[in-house]
Each structure stands twice: as C-alpha cells, then as structure tokens.
Amino acid sequence: MSPTPEVSDAKLLQVDQLKIAYGQQRSQSATSQWAVNQVSFQLGAGERLGLVGESGCGKSTIGRGLMRLLPPGARLEGQINFAGTSVLSLTGKDLQRFRGEEIALVFQDPMTRLNPLLTVKKHCLETLKVHRPELSAAAAQAKVLEMLRAVNIPVERWTQYPHEFSGGMRQRVAIALALLLDPKMLIADEPTTSLDVTVAAQILKEMTRLCEQRRMGLLLISHDLALVSEYCDRVAVMYQGEMVELGPAQDILSHPQHPYTQSLLQAALHLQTNAAEAPPAAPDPATEDGVLLRLQNVQQHYTLDTNFVSRLLSQEAKVIKAVDGITLNLYTGETLGLVGESGCGKSTLSRTILQLVRPTAGTVQFDNLDLTELAGRPLRQCRRQIQMIFQDPRACLNPRMKIGQSVAEPLLIHELATPAEAEKQMHTMLERVGLTPTTEYAQRFPSDISGGQQQRVAIARALITQPKLVICDEPVSMLDASIQTQVLELMQSLKDDFHLTYLFITHDLWVARFFCDRIAVMNQGKIVEIGPTQEIFTNPQHPYTQTLLGAAPLLARLQNG
Secondary structure, eight states: OOOOHHHHHHOSEEEEEEEEEOGGGTTOOSGGGOSEEEEEEEEOTTOEEEEEOOTTSSHHHHHHHHTTOOOTTOEEEEEEEETTEEGGGOOHHHHHHIIIIIEEEEOSOGGGTSOTTSOHHHHHHHHHHHHOTTSOHHHHHHHHHHHHHHTTOOGGGTTSOGGGSOHHHHHHHHHHHHHTTOOSEEEEESTTTTSOHHHHHHHHHHHHHHHHHHTOEEEEEESOHHHHHHHOSEEEEEETTEEEEEEEHHHHHHSOOSHHHHHHHHHHHHHHHHHHHOOOOOOOGGGSSOEEEEEEEEEEEEEOOOOHHHHHTTOOOOEEEEEEEEEEEEETTOEEEEEEOTTSSHHHHHHHHTTSSOOSEEEEEETTEEGGGOOHHHHHHHHTTEEEEOSOHHHHSOTTSOHHHHHHHHHHHTTOSOHHHHHHHHHHHHHHTTOOSHHHHHTOOGGGSOHHHHHHHHHHHHHTTOOSEEEEESTTTTSOHHHHHHHHHHHHHHHHHHTOEEEEEESOHHHHHHHOSEEEEEETTEEEEEEEHHHHHHSOOSHHHHHHHHHSOOHHHHHTO
C-alpha cells in the first residue's frame, strides 16, 4: 500500500461526501440525523489539518470513520481513499495492517484504551510483535525506549501499569504507541486535553517535526482553536455534523466567514481577553472568615517495586515523590488555582486531601479538624463537606443510572433526606445548573446528553450535599471554548449562591487566570510559586512559571501572525 511520490505529494488522504449515522439514526431520513453529513476534504503528505468544533459535532466520528472503527450497526456512505487505495474495500489482515502502519489513532481518553492488566512495556512490545515480527528482542526494546523518551516518559517507569500514571502521562504513552510503527498519517483526537501547556507544546512540536521529517500527515481533532491554529497549516470547522468552513489557519483566525466560526473565536477571545484584562480580585486573607483548609508538609511518596535480583543485591527501590512537602492555606470563600504539568502531583494532592490515599507524612486540617486522624463514619461526614468535580464526567457518572438518580444519590448515601425529599432537591439542583425541563433530564442517561451537559450533572451531584469546599480537577478541559465559558460562569454563580470555596486544578493557564483569585504553581511534587493571579501572570518569579506562561497559546498573538 506504499503510495507513489505523485500520490503522496498531491493527496495522501481523500475524503468525498462522507456521511455517517449510528444505529439509532439509520431509520431517520432527516438530514439532521446524520452524525457526519456530506463532509469532503483532503490531506497531503506532511500536511497538518486541524478539525475543530463543539462536543457532539462529529469530529471524533470522522476520525473513527477513517479508521473503520465505528460501532456495529453504524452506516457509512461516501468515499475514503488513502494513498490511492479505497479504505472501505480493506478487509482482514489488510485492514489490520492499515490500522497502525498506515494511519494511527490517538484517542482522547487513554485510560479506556490501555489494558489495565498490561505494563507500559508490554503494551509497546506487543504492538511491535504484531506489526514488526522480524525485529529482535533487543531492537524492539531499543525502539520502545527511544519512543518513550521522545514523549518524556522516564524509562525506569515502563514496567508500571496504566493506573500508576497520571492522566497526562497515560496520554503520552498512548501517543508513543501510535508513533511506534512510523505511520504515514496520524489522527490525534484531543491528544493534549489532559496535558499541561509545556508538555502539550513539546508533543505537538514533536508531531510537527515528524510530519516534516517523515512526510507524515496529521489530522488534529480539538476544541482548542488557539492550539489548532498554532500547529496546523489548515483548519476545518465542524458544526452539527457538517464542515462549515475550511481554509488556511491564519485566514480562519483573521477573517472567519461562518457565524459559528465567528462565535467560536469570540468565545475563546472572551476567555483570554477577560482573563488578561480583568482577573478576579484576590480576597484579602485578613478579611476572610479564616483558613478552611490547611496543609502542613504533606507528602505522598510511592516506592517502585523492584525485581528479585535487585532485592537480592540490596539495591534501593526508587521512590516517586508525587507530593513532596506541600504547605499552603486555602481561605474561606476564595478560589485557589493549582497549575502545573501532568504528573506533577496535582491530582494526587487532591486525593490526599480527601484521604482517598493517606499521606506518607504531614497533616490535612479541614475546618479545624485533622483529617489524617479520622476514619470510618467521622471521616465520611467530613467528606460530605468536601466534594469533587472530575475532569471526565463520563467516567464518574454511572452509565446505568438515570441522571436524576445520580444527582439524588449523595443525599441518600449520607442520610440527608428521605427518597421523596431527595427527589425534590434533585429537581431544584437540576434547574439551578440549567438542565430544564428537569423532569425530562432526570429520566435521561449520561449517554443521552452532551459533554457540557454531563459536566453540569457532575456539578449538580457535587453540590447537592451543600459542601463547604469543592475540589475541581480539570472540570472544563474536555469542553470547547463556548461551553467552557458557560460552565465557568455557572460555577462562579453557584460559588456566590452557595458560599463555596474552590480548589481549582487545571493545566489551562487562561482558564486559571479567568477564574481564580490566587494561583499556586506546582512542579515535581512541590509548590514553586504562589500568589495573587495578577502577580503570577504579570511578574512570575520562578523559571518554571515563566516557561509555563511562554508556552500558552494566545489567540491575539496568533491572529497578528
């Protein structure tokens, strides 16, 4: 299937009049029922095309359709030609080889794509064994180590399992797996959603380098217009299953033609401009009610398992200092942003605060109670006052429970209401987060609503127990700019109404600047800088903070070329 130079240079991928419908849509004849409708585009060797749009617009469906990875019952019409060969005609071993060797796919959520029973090492070596059986064991191992180093995975950690990695590190593993076979084209579906700006920039620069060096085509699917515009030659905008605009990245940024593209650009600019010009005023600790959460020298260390030979030779086991001596105060009524690269310990710190994992050392005081000394029912009662909003609502909402049941459940778990009272409070909360009519949404399942609506459900579930502290772990990173703004404004409104305090974990600096009063910058398990938001952004002191700010894509800068 090796393309000739003429085909490769002209159009590596040619998509004509692509239409895709899922099983439940097949009987519908209306145009709106197509998840992807009449989409046509081409991609040349070495070219980078960005595909942007809101959740549910059909971006990921296109990516899966190109790979023939649609679920059973899905219907696909149109033509997909890769290097002169019809993808729709491939079967058996030809299709298996096509997936990975010709086109590779990086999924948005690596945790659901990596086998929890296999180490990273086995994942990589298994891929090479299937597609490159001629490689010797030594050559295969050298290839894997080279690729892991390229995506900044420490080689000593390749014997660990996916659950032992942070979300961002798992994504780096997924990217390494995709690039392992030197594909001619890469489909990257939200590949940097869970990555901080510095690592995202490193990986996207590496992808860009590979595109140029290997003449590899790149289809970058994202909701981040700034990111796509910075790293892609052309940008295609999707809206309600249709491609409404396609052109050079600079033209799309400077002169968007379609109303949806204009609104998408305005939403992203609103977030960045408001963040830059009018950050929230940081609360004065002296005027606040006091310290709600106090961390003193909190440590969370993990020891890597050593093999029998290492133990026999009395070699010291390697210790990972995920959280390494964190001391900070969170004041009542403030929003403290915690920013830093993936794997720096942000999410581990949040789990330690909740005592989901006990700290190796240090104390966690919440509302003058030392949580490290509590267990059983007293600890559960405290946890009712500390709730969490996770990054991926699909992963934290039970797919078999209706939305009404999911939102009401915490009241029943904590014995705060009778079933009848819980149902009444559930409807009130659904209305408060904008899911109306509540009777209709209460009967839906998570799979029946969009990503932004799922996050509203997660927020409603977190707030229904009336907590004092809400830990937000990347709550808007999977949402496009327009939905991000809506959810952040909702969270700010709820903070005022319910007198909440937020610990806001994010890798998106513009979101942090838009939303947070103070910012703590975390690197390698330590807080390297903390201060009012405006100070951190206008006068960063630590070199790592300066690096973070320099790597953040800024639309205004991109628009000016």
